[in-house]
Amino acid sequence: MKVFKFGGASVKDADAVRNVVSIINNFSERKQVMVVVSAMGKTTNKLEDILSSFLKDEDFVSLIEDLKAFHFDIITKLFQEDPKNDIFKQVDNLFFLLEKKLEKSDDVSENELYDQIICFGELISTHIIAAYLNHANIPTQWIDARHYILASEDWKEGIINWDWTEQTIRTELPNMLENQVLVTQGFIGGSMSSNKTVTLGREGSDFSAAIFGACLDADHVTIWKDVPGILNADPRRIRNTILFNELSYKYAAELTYYGASVIHPKTIRPLAIKNIPLLVKSFIKPEQQGTRIGNFPTEEDVTSIIFKSKQSLITFEEKDFLNVNRANIAIIFKELARYHIEVNLTKNSAHKLTICTNTNKSKFRKLVQLFDKHFHIESIDNLELVTIKNPFHDVLTAYDINLDKGVLLEQKTDTTYQLVRRV
Ligand SMILES: Nc1ncnc2c1ncn2[C@@H]1O[C@H](COP(=O)(O)OP(=O)(O)O)[C@@H](O)[C@H]1O
Ligand SMILES: N[C@@H](CC(=O)OP(=O)(O)O)C(=O)O
Helix, strand or coil, X not given: CEEEEECHHHHCCHHHHHHHHHXXXXXXXXXXXXXXECCCCCHHHHHHHHHHXXXXXXXXXXXXXXXXXXXXXXXXXXXXXXXXXXXXXXXXHHHXXXXXXXXXXXXXXXXXXXXXXXXXXXXXXXXXXXXXXXXXCCCEEECCHHHCCEECCCCCCCCECHHHHHHHHHXXXXXHHCCCEEEEECCXXXXXXXCCEEECCCCCHHHHHHHHHHHCCCCEEEEEECCCCCECCCCCCCCCCCECCEEEHHHHHHHXXXXXXXXXXXXXXXXXXXXXXXXXXXXXXXXXXXXXXECCCCCCCCCEEEEEEEEEEEEEEECCCXXXXXXXXXXXXXXXXXXXXXXXXXXXXXXXXXXEEECCHHHHHHHHHHHCCCEEEEEEEEEEEEEEECCCCCHHHHCCCCXXXXXXXXXXXXXXXXXXXXX
């Protein structure tokens, strides 16, 4: 069996959905294929705006209306010859349920509410894709990922219960895959302790595809993108990029760790453990090979450039003229792990520990609360982490990487050059 994952860009309008259906038709046997789909276009960002307006007591209803109109426009175009198709009622009902969830309650934290609202993007898109596949005479069943992927109630970044998830997927899905296409949501799972939704981290649909692929021992997992495959840099940032035909799991994991947004960082591991190939292919030119990620030799001499934006440098400076020592470094790192604060780069000197991390104001406030007694804590925001794998002399000039606004931190090893710059 195989798993196909389609992201927001691949289902952003009616033509895009038609293209997805033609890929499923042409590149699968209409069975033994599990299709994992994200929310359409920028729907997840729109849902975040709706939630934030609701929390600020601003007008969120008109934002819901806009999002509903966006989806209705797509289904009206797709089901022109079938205006009575059930999908119209289903989408209407999902928007009704979305509005119902937006009711003030003191029992529900903002993060928990976030997950109950944000999941609607994927719920709506998968209903539409499944209905359109059936409309195109491709037998398809919609399934609810929350019944198969179980996660902890770490809202916004649920941690997978692998044993339960693997057992359920293995027991229930193979039969269902026998003679039809299964369509399900990326990015969402069900809670282990209630029947609530838990999301798996922004852009986490790739990870969902890897979970299904690993649990079903798939022949391969294909992620369909708007680029020809994995390139040595984001083509939106660098001209004349190079396509990797083959890439080792290790190198791919490294690129995603440094911030290559083309695949979610959690995607590689479950597939690498089972040696399941991960293909990254273009939904614009689906007949092209794309990139195959597997157990290939590491690419020692390819230069790759990765930009990770929305970074902050947080500095912990000792208040008592004590040096930053092993003991307090350990305490700081323990708390960073507890609050899921990513450490993308570190530097320590006699009195200071500096970390480069993803900007997150509320997590920063938490750190200040925790460590204020012993440390002066400062954050510098609006930064970008640039990582160059296998750099060469003059690499910055060659790739036109401009440092005019200032570099705050720089680190070089034999194979990797990293710098944090202002943007
Ligand atoms: N190394 C890279 N190779 C290819 N694409 C990259 C790379 N780094 C960043 N990207 C960007 O990732 C984008 C695709 O990811 P994304 O927009 O998240 O897709 P989707 O939402 O459809 O899953 C590309 O359009 C490209 O600009
Ligand atoms: N819709 C979610 C999950 C996701 O993975 O989306 P995409 O595949 O479009 O990056 C998000 O935007 O975060």
